[in-house]
Amino acid sequence: MAPPLSRRTLFRAAALTATTASTADVKRSVAAPATRAGASGAPAAWTVRPFGLEDVTLGPGVFAGKRQLMLDHARGYDVHRLLQVFRANAGLSTRGAVAPGGWEGLDGEADGNLRGHYTGHFLTVLAQAYRSTGEQVFADRIATVVGALTEVREALRRDPAVLSVEGRFGRAAENVRGSYQYVDLPATVLADTPALTLSAWVRPAHGAAWARILDFGDGTTRYLYLAARNANGVPRFAVTTSGPGGEQGLDGAVPLPVGEWSHLAVTLADGTGTLYVDGAAVARNTAITLTPAALGTLADHWLGRSHFPADPVFAGALEDVNVYARALTAAEVAGMQNRRAADTPAGRGDLASYAFDETAGAGFADASGRGLDATLRRTWGAPSHPGFLAAYPETQFIELESMTRSDYTRVWAPYYTAHKILGGLLDAYLATDDDRALDLASGMCDWMHARLSVLPATTLQRMWGLFSSGEFGGVVEAVCDLYAITGRAEHLALAKLFDLDRLIDACAAGTDVLEGLHANQHIPILTGLARLYDETGEQRYLTAAKNFWDMVVPHRTYAIGGTSSGEFWKARDVIAGTVSDTTAETCCAYNMLKLSRMLFFHEQDPAYMDHYERTLFNQVLGSKQDRPDAEKPLVTYFIGLTPGHVRDYTPKQGTTCCEGTGMESATKYQDSVYFARADGSALYVNLYSASRLTWAEKGVTVTQTTRYPKEQGSTLTVGGGRASFALLLRVPSWATAGFRVTVNGRAVPGAPVPGRYFEVARTWRDGDTVRISVPFRLRVERAPDDPTLQALFHGPVNLVARRPGPEAVRLGLYRNAGLSGDLLPSLAPVPDEPLHYTLDGIELAPFAEGTEDPTHVYVRRSEPRVIFGTVDSGVANPARGDGTTLLDEVWAGAPFHGKEALVARVRSTVAAWVSEGLLSRADGDRVVSTAQKASYAR
Known part of the structure; x- marks a missing residue:
C-alpha cells in the first residue's frame, strides 16, 4: 500500500490556472490528474517518495543548532523591507520601509535588476519554517507577504493611482x-x-x-x-x-x-x-x-x-x-x-x-x-497580462526577447526572478492553504505562458542560451509540479517552452559540453528536465539529467561537495587547476543536492546520497556562520579554496542568490534523511542525523538518536504499532572500516558493502532498536590533476587546516599510520573538542564549523623521508614522475591484516623501485629494516 503523502509532502508547487478561473476552479481541477500521478499523488515515475518537512523533526545536534539561527533570523526580519520594491513598482506606499541592500535595491548591482528574487526565497524559508515547527509566527508572516503581493498585483492590473x-x-x-x-x-x-x-x-x-x-x-x-x-x-x-x-x-x-x-x-x-x-x-x-x-x-x-x-x-x-x-x-x-x-x-x-x-x-x-x-x-505602460507580478517593470522580459548578446546590466535573469517569486508563493500555499498565494502563482504562470507561447522557437533558444540574462532557475520544476496537480495542457506546454535543446541533446548523448558554461544557470535546468520526464515520459529528459550529474560528480566537484570556479565550469577533472577565491558557489551546492535528490526518486543509486552527505555535511553546513544576526542570514556566496581563505558571510552587501538558497537550505536540513519506497515496503535511511520520523501510513515513528558525525554511528528506535517493512540503511562509500548493525542487541547477519544499502527486513514492534556502528578512518582525497594537493576526511567530515595563507599547509601523514590504512594515529586529538586535532602545531577542524578562521581545505602532502610507526629510516621518500611516492604505493595496499602483511608489501614495493632505478639497494634495505622494527597502530 502506498504511503498517503499529502500535497505538501509531494509537491513544492500548487495548481496553476488562468486568471479568468477562480480558486475553486483550480481546486476542482486537482482531482483530474490523480490517476496519472497515482493514488498518492506523486509522479508515477518515482519509485521512492519523500516525506514532508512536518513529518521529520530534527533532534539536538549541529543541524538543529544551525537551523535555530536561521529561524530566529526569519522570525525577526522586517518583511515590509522585502515588499518595498514590489510596492514601489506598483506605485503603492512603501510604508517607510527601506529595501534591503545588495541585489534587492535600486542602488544594488545592475541597478537592482534582480530585485524581488529574495522575497521569493524568504517566502520559501517561512513556509519551510512553518512546516517544520508549526509556529504561528511563520504563518502570520506568510500571510503578510501574500496579502501585500495581492495588493501589488491588483495595483499593477489597473491604472496607477495617486x-x-x-x-x-x-x-x-x-x-x-x-x-x-x-x-x-x-x-x-x-x-x-x-x-x-x-x-x-x-x-x-x-x-x-x-x-x-x-x-x-x-x-x-x-x-x-x-x-x-x-x-x-x-x-x-x-x-x-x-x-x-x-x-x-x-x-x-x-x-x-x-x-x-x-x-x-x-x-x-x-x-x-x-x-x-x-x-x-x-x-x-x-x-x-x-x-x-x-x-x-x-x-x-x-x-x-x-x-x-x-x-x-x-x-x-x-x-x-x-x-x-x-x-x-x-x-x-x-x-x-x-x-x-x-x-x-x-x-x-x-x-x-x-x-x-x-x-x-x-x-x-x-x-x-x-x-x-x-x-x-x-513609463512602461501596463502589463501584458493581468497575472503579471514583479518588483520591476515588464520591460525586463520584453527586452530579453530581442537581445542577442549577454548584458546583465540591461537585463538580469527576469525569469529566474519570476521563478523565485513563483516558488515562494507555491511553497506558501502548500504550507498554509492560503488561496491568495495559489491565485498569485496561477496568474504568474498564465502570464508567462501568454508571453512565451507566441515567440518563435528560435527566439526562445536564443533567450535561454544567453548567459545570465536568459537564466531561468528552476521554473520548469515548479511548473511541472503544478501540471501534476492540475493536468492542464497549457501548464505542460509552458514547462516545455524552456527547453534549451543544445544542452539537452548533448547531455542526453553523453557529450560533455559543460566547460565554459555558467554552473548555476544550468544545474536547475536538469532538475526541471527530470520532472519533465515524469510528466511526458520523454526519455531524453531523464537521460540528460543523469548524464549531466555524472559530468559534475566527481569530475567537477571539490572536496567539500561544491562545484564551479568563478561561477563557471572549467575542463573535466581539473580541480587543482581551478582552485581560487571564487570557487564553490553556494547556490551550486544547493541545486546539485536538489538534482541528486530528484534522480534518487527515479533510480536508487547510492552515489546520489553519498554526494548528498558530502555536500550537506561540509559545504552546506559550513556556508552558514555560527552566530546570530537580525539583519543578515550570514551565508557564503563563494567558498574560496585557496590557502588560508577566510569565508565571507555577508557577500555583496547581502541578498544574493546564495543567501537566498542558503536560507532555504538551513530550514530544510531534514528533507532527505528518510524516503519511503513507493509501495510502502521499505524505508530508506539516507543520512545519519538526529531526527524523528512520523510515518503515518505505517502508524509508526522512527527516532534516530545520534551525535553523528561526532559519534561514529546511530541508534534508531521504532515506536507505535506493528508494521512490516524493510529498513534500508545507507552504507557510505567511505565506510571501509566496517559497518555493523544490531537489532535489539543481536547482530544482523550479512556483509554490508560500502556504497550500497544494507537491508534489515522484519515486522517491527514498538521499542525495537537498531544500532548502527560505522567506524571512521582518516583518509585523503587527491586532486585528479595534482595528486600532491589533497583534502583530509575523517568519515564524512572534511578536516581543514586552520592557519593564515597564502602559503599552502604541508602535512606528512604516513608517520604513524595504522595497519588499517587509517592516518588518524598521526594526529593528536584536542581534548574535549570532538573532530579537532593537531599536527605539527597546526589545528585541524571540521569545515562545517561556520567560523571566520583562515582555512585550508586542500593541503600539500609532504612526506620527505620514509617513516614507519614514527621510526625514521633516514631514506628520502622517492617519487615517480606523476608525483606518486614510495610510501603512497606501500600504503595503497592497506588495510593489512598484520605487521607481516605490511612488511611483505614494503619488501615487494622496494624491490620494484630498486629494479626501476628509483631507489638504491642499500636505501631499500634500510626501508625494509625500518618497517620490520616499527610498531603500528591498528
Missing part, C-alpha cells in the same frame, strides 16, 4: 522611488508662449542625477526641462532645439535637500533666464536666445519623467505646480514661500496649474481655466 501625502500646504502627490510613474500633461500646455515661468514645490526622496521635475519635449532633440539634480547634484534648467550639445541653461549652486520641501522657479523672457530656489535667485543667464515658442509643437509634456530613457524617474513629492505665460518678478516668486501660488499676487499659472490635492484616482485637475487636466501614467 499616492496622496501631506504636502507643504495641503496634500501632495508622491512618486515613490522605483515606481516608474509620471504625470502626463496635455500637449498644448506651452501654447507657443515667448515668455515663461515654471514654479513647483518639490520634496526629493533620493539624490539621483538627472531626475526631471518636468520635461516638455519632442524626443531628445527639442525640449526644455527642470531637473532636481544635474551631474554635479544641483538643480538645472535647460532649453534646446539641437539636443544636449545645444542646451542653454541655468545651474543652481547647492543641492536640494533630500526629504525636505524646496520651491523651484524658472523665469524666461527677453533672452534672460533666472533660476530661483526657495525664493532666492541662484543663477541668471542673459544669453538664452531660445523660447518655448522656438521649440514648436512638442509631443510630450511630463512631470517626473525625462525624455532620455536612461534617466531615473523623479522620486519624491510634487505640490502646487504652475506654468505661466510670462516671467514673474522676483517679488512674486519670493511671495510663494509661505503660501500657495493661488493665494499670492502671482495667482495660479495661466498656462497650467496643479495643486495635487487629489487623494484618489489617476487624474489631476488643472485650475488654470484651460481645462488641461493631467493623468498619472507608468
